[in-house]
Amino acid sequence: MIELRQTLSTASDQPDSVGIAQQLCQALEDDIVKGKLPPGQRLEEPLLAKRFGVSRTPVREALQLLTATELAEKIPNRGVYVSLATPERLTAMFESMAELEGMCGRLAAKRMTSGERHNLEKIHHDLAQTVRHGDSDNYETLNRAFHNALYRGTHNDVLVDVTLSVRRRVAPFRRVQFQSLARLASSHEEHQGIVDAILRGDVKAAEELLYGHIMSVHDISQDYLASLRNDKAAEKPSDKVMIAK
Template sequence: MSTSQVSESAPRGTTKAARKSATRTEELRLTLADEIVQGRLHPGTPLEEVEIAKRFGVSRTPVREAIRELAASGLVEARPHRSALVALPSLERLRGMFDVMAELEAICAGLAAVQMSSTERQGLQGLHESLADLVRRGDPQRYHEVNERFHGAIYTGSHNEYLAEITFATRARLSPFRRAQFRTLGRLALSHAEHERVVTAILRGDKAAAEAAMRGHITLVEDAYERYTGTR
């Protein structure tokens, strides 16, 4: 159960425990995703829940949830009553996922340009400025975290609930691959420069320019990931 799903009437201890569990699951998911994307866990490697739990000093519950989330990204092949296997999606499938992501985010950006309130525009600009500071500090992990909020603000700013829902879901599946590309030399600065074009178009209310800038940004994210993994 995620933190957002915990009832306000639940005992404080229950809420705190749920939050801690969700955080631990996310840490496990990111660590395992990195090891898979970087090739330290090879395709076909079984993911033994007991061994992983022992390695990280946790119960099997967050391990099981992390593996479930990795399966949704195509990094893991779930098998009924057997250990899951490391299973990277094919390059063709991954490119297809990025193509869909680019179109979904382009639509979100275009709608955000004409639908965002002044408060939402200010919030987006604030996130963009925070990312600039993280570029200067050279902090890819924190950049990834704030970058998620930046893109999420644009999805929400489209004011189309269904569009935001499917875009968030698609992004979640691509998250390990998008996160990996930030390790490419100079990628943080380039990412921020691409964001600048998106933000400028949105703040101007230029729907077509916002769509084009975002579509171009996601295409370059895909290119950066493929360079990072040596598939391009």
């Protein structure tokens, strides 16, 4: 089995099996979108449990979470296998995400309290620091906080729940963008426009800018996954030559 470099937190960090399952799921997601686990690779519970030093229960839960993101497919009587979303499916997921984020931006521009606006500005300022230091890990963490602040600013719990559910499905693809330091800068620049629109209460601009922000990530993800597919296709002829020998 292809080696997984990620390790899980200790039991004291994440005491419950759900937390461990989520960590394991994210580790597998990252390996899939980075091409370390290619499409068609079988994900076997015993091997994953051994590698991560956990029981099979959180592994089973992690694989269930993974299938929900469509990065894996459960085939009856055969097991769970790595899969990549088709370009059409990926577009459908990002269009849904973009529409939801745009709606969040529109309502946040109208409903955010002064304290919530101040918090959004602070997160945006902290993000600038990570861009200057090229700290992609902390940028990713703060980026989630930035978008969460926008969601909460809608003061609509139903919309927040739906948005978070869809974000969970596209999260592995959204993380792809943070591999590029140049993207950190452009992402932060897009955030600036969003913050400015929120602060002046411009509901239309906030909606349009957030929609465009998410679709920019869509374009990056599509290009990246296309390169993975091309790399995989390029391997096949050489594999056949080896077999012929």
